[in-house]
Structure formats: C-alpha cells, structure tokens
Amino acid sequence: MSAETIAAGHRQKNRxxxxxxxxxxxxxxxxxxxxxxxxxxxxxxxxxxxxxARDSHTGEAIAFFVYDVPKVxxxxxLIVFVTGVLRSWFSPEKTRAILAGNxxxxxxxxxxxxxxxxxxxxxxxxxxxxxxxxAGIPLGVTFAFLIAGPLVxxxxxxxxxxxxxxxxxxxxxxxxxxxxxxxxWVMGRMGLERYLQDWVRELNAGxxxxxxxxxxxxxxxxxxxxxxxxxxxxxxxxxxVIGIAIGALIHGYVPEAMMLRIMGGDAWWSxxxxxxxxxxxxxxxAGAIPVVEALLGKGAALGTxxxxxxxxxxxxxxxxxxxxxxxxxxxxxxxxxVVASGILATGFxxxxxL
Amino acid sequence: MKTVKVYGPGCKRCETTEAMVKDAAAKLxxxxxxxxxxxxxxxxxxxxxxxxxxxxxxxxxxxxxLPKEDALQKWLQA
Numbered sequence: 001m002s003a004e005t006i007a008a009g010h011r012q013k014n015r016x017x018x019x020x021x022x023x024x025x026x027x028x029x030x031x032x033x034x035x036x037x038x039x040x041x042x043x044x045x046x047x048x049x050x051x052x053a054r055d056s057h058t059g060e061a062i063a064f065f066v067y068d069v070p071k072v073x074x075x076x077x078l079i080v081f082v083t084g085v086l087r088s089w090f091s092p093e094k095t096r097a098i099l100a101g102n103x104x105x106x107x108x109x110x111x112x113x114x115x116x117x118x119x120x121x122x123x124x125x126x127x128x129x130x131x132x133x134x135a136g137i138p139l140g141v142t143f144a145f146l147i148a149g150p151l152v153x154x155x156x157x158x159x160x161x162x163x164x165x166x167x168x169x170x171x172x173x174x175x176x177x178x179x180x181x182x183x184x185w186v187m188g189r190m191g192l193e194r195y196l197q198d199w200v201r202e203l204n205a206g207x208x209x210x211x212x213x214x215x216x217x218x219x220x221x222x223x224x225x226x227x228x229x230x231x232x233x234x235x236x237x238x239x240x241v242i243g244i245a246i247g248a249l250i251h252g253y254v255p256e257a258m259m260l261r262i263m264g265g266d267a268w269w270s271x272x273x274x275x276x277x278x279x280x281x282x283x284x285x286a287g288a289i290p291v292v293e294a295l296l297g298k299g300a301a302l303g304t305x306x307x308x309x310x311x312x313x314x315x316x317x318x319x320x321x322x323x324x325x326x327x328x329x330x331x332x333x334x335x336x337x338v339v340a341s342g343i344l345a346t347g348f349x350x351x352x353x354l
Numbered sequence: 355m356k357t358v359k360v361y362g363p364g365c366k367r368c369e370t371t372e373a374m375v376k377d378a379a380a381k382l383x384x385x386x387x388x389x390x391x392x393x394x395x396x397x398x399x400x401x402x403x404x405x406x407x408x409x410x411x412x413x414x415x416x417x418x419x420l421p422k423e424d425a426l427q428k429w430l431q432a
Binding site for chain 1: 361362363367394401403419
C-alpha cells in the first residue's frame with residue numbers, strides 16, 4: 001500500500017468519525033429539546049399522581065422539586081458540555097504564558113477572564129498557584145484568576161439564565177467579573193508577597209513542560225465535553241438534589257411576610273448576614289441556584305440574594321484549607337476580607353437601587 | 355526499566371492516572387517503576403501546574419486531566 005492510500009484511508013476514517021459524532025450530537029440535542037419542552041406537563045402529571053392537594057404547601061413544594069430536578073440536570077448537562085468543549089482550547093499552561101507576558105494593569109481583567117475560561121479543578125489550585133507566582137505573575141493577578149474561576153463559572157451563569165432570567169444572569173456576570181478584577185487589583189496594591197508561606201517565596205519552579213505533542217481534533221474536543229458531563233454531573237447531582245429540596249421547602253412553606261422581614265431590601269443587616277452565613281456553606285453553583293430561585297420567588301431582595309450566592313460559591317472553607325498550604329492565615333484573612341467587601345458592596349448597591 | 359512519576363495532590367483523577375499507567379505498562383510488557391508525587395512543592399518544581407501530570411524517565415509528557423490511552427502507550431514505548 002502506498003503512503004497516499006494510507007493517508008486517504010485515514011481521511012476516510014476521520015470523516016466517518018466526524019459524521020458519527022455529528023449525528024449523535026444532533027440526535028441528543030433534539031432529544032434534549034423535547035425533554036426540556038415537556039418539563040411543566042411532566043411535573044404537573046407527577047404531582048397529580050400523589051395524594052396531596054396541588055395548592056397545599058406540600059403540593060407546591062413537590063411540584064417545585066419535580067419540575068426543577070430534571071430541568072436543572074438537563075441545563076447542567078448542556079452547560080457542562082458546551083463549556084467542556086470551549087475550554088479544551090485553553091489550559092493553565094497557556095494561561096500562565098499569557099499572563100506572564102502581559103503588563104500588570106492589563107493582567108487583572110485578563111486574569112479574571114481567563115479564570116472563567118481555563119479548565120482547572122480545585123484539587124489543582126495549589127500547584128497552579130505556585131506555578132503562576134513563580135513564573136513572575138503578580139500575586140494580585142493570580143488572585144483575580146482564582147476568584148473569577150468559581151465566582152463567574154459558566155454553570156452558575158447558565159443556571160441563573162435558565163432558572164431566574166437573563167437580567168439577573170447579566171448583572172451577576174458583570175459584578176462577579178468586577179469583584180474578581182478589583183479584588184485582585186486591591187490585593188496587588190497591598191504588597192502581600194511577604195505573607196506567602198516561606199517556601200513558596202523561595203521557590204523557583206521549573207519551566208512548564210513541553211507537552212504540545214498532544215494534538216486535538218474536533219471529535220477529541222467533543223469527547224472532552226462528553227467526559228466532562230459524565231464526570232461533573234455524576235459528581236454534583238447530589239448537591240443539585242439537596243439544593244432543590246431546600247428550594248422546594250422555601251417555595252412551599254416559608255411565608256412571604258417572613259421572607260420580606262429577613263431578606264427584604266429594608267433589612268440593612270441582611271446583606272452582611274447573607275455573606276457570613278454563606279461562608280461555611282459549601283456547594284457549587286448548581287446546588288446554590290435553585291435556592292436562589294426560591295428566595296427571589298418569595299420576595300427576597302436581589303442584592304441580598306446575590307450576596308448570599310456569591311459568598312456560598314466564592315468563599316468556602318475547604319478552598320481556604322487547600323490554600324493554607326501556600327498562604328499564611330493572615331493572607332487568607334485579607335483574601336476573605338477583600339472578596340467579602342466586594343460582595344457586600346454589590347449586595348448593598350442592588351438593594352439600594354432596586 | 356522506566357521510571358514513571360505521576361504528579362498530583364491525591365485527587366481521584368490522579369489515582370485513576372496511576373492505574374492507567376500500570377495497566378498500559380502491563381499490557382505492553384514494559385517494566386516500570388511508578389512513583390506518586392503528592393507534595394505541592396515537588397509538583398511545582400517539576401513544572402506541573404495542572405494535575406495530574408506524568409513524567410517518564412525525567413521527561414514530562416503530560417499535564418492536566420486523564421491521559422489518552424493510545425498516547426500513554428506511545429510514551430511508554432518511546
């Protein structure tokens with residue numbers, strides 16, 4: 001067989017592969033669309049099977065739960081897939097090279113943007129942190145990256161869009177992005193390098209390994225998306241169910257008058273309270289947003305609710321414990337204080353103007 | 355005998371990666387010694403910023419996520 005025939009064979013095989021994946025993708029999307037359009041009839045049907053009155057507290061809670069679980073899981077799968085495919089063009093290594101090669105002032109917004117686009121799991125945050133800092137990326141820019149990643153994640157935004165509405169999603173995007181950028185900049189101005197753990201300051205990490213021989217075609221990228229869906233949906237579905245159960249209880253049982261008293265716009269202390277309550281709560285965006293949906297539905301003020309959501313997602317104890325390996329307690333405290341201030345400001349601002 | 359290092363702080367992916375290396379080596383009949391590197395300092399010094407990472411005989415071949423099966427075999431045979 002000549003080299004040309006082999007190459008032609010390869011091309012043919014590749015075409016078949018792309019065709020197969022394209023068809024599979026199309027069929028899945030159509031099935032997704034049909035399932036999504038049947039959510040309301042489905043939930044009403046399930047609720048009607050149960051021996052509870054539809055307009056009772058229990059009926060309301062059950063209808064919320066039965067409607068939201070499939071809806072959130074469907075949305076989550078779609079968002080994770082699209083994000084997985086898009087992020088396959090990015091890597092922490094590339095991001096590090098980009099950030100190390102830019103001026104500091106451009107670095108803050110750029111880091112926040114790349115924080116959203118770069119795939120990394122929280123178990124990698126320590127090597128990533130060290131890798132960034134030792135490559136000469138300013139500490140503040142590194143923080144902007146680390147804050148934006150979870151805070152403005154696509155899952156949170158996508159679910160806000162699907163469950164609450166595009167206006168709130170857009171507000172969240174703009175303010176989450178601003179908080180990450182400004183908090184990074186503030187910490188950059190504070191000269192916090194001396195509060196790193198000693199060994200981190202002294203470390204000179206090696207050059208990033210050249211692993212560019214791994215080539216990806218479009219099918220590989222789709223595969224990444226599918227793997228991500230399996231991986232992430234498999235991991236977070238339990239948080240989703242818990243979050244929706246809490247949302248359903250709020251939706252069914254919490255009286256509106258009580259919600260207005262606790263989380264209404266007139267209660268000034270509700271914003272700091274929401275932030276403080278949110279810190280020890282650890283869940284991902286997928287679990288938090290059904291709760292947000294229920295809170296807003298019951299008349300909670302937007303600023304208070306946004307503050308709660310941002311605090312739950314961006315400030316978490318497990319993450320601080322991981323970062324303790326590289327940061328001193330003092331630096332962690334400053335980190336929390338700066339980010340919390342940004343969240344507070346956002347919360348107060350929205351309660352004041354709405 | 356090849357020395358394979360798997361870099362990662364001990365998350366599930368890192369364990370899966372280690373198992374994949376073991377499987378691939380056994381399948382190919384390549385004699386390997388696998389070392390797990392979990393200390394963040396050593397991981398950073400090796401130039402790995404997204405875990406899990408794999409190096410073979412001191413050369414970094416992969417970082418970030420699970421390796422592809424066929425790529426893994428290629429590295430082990432090289």
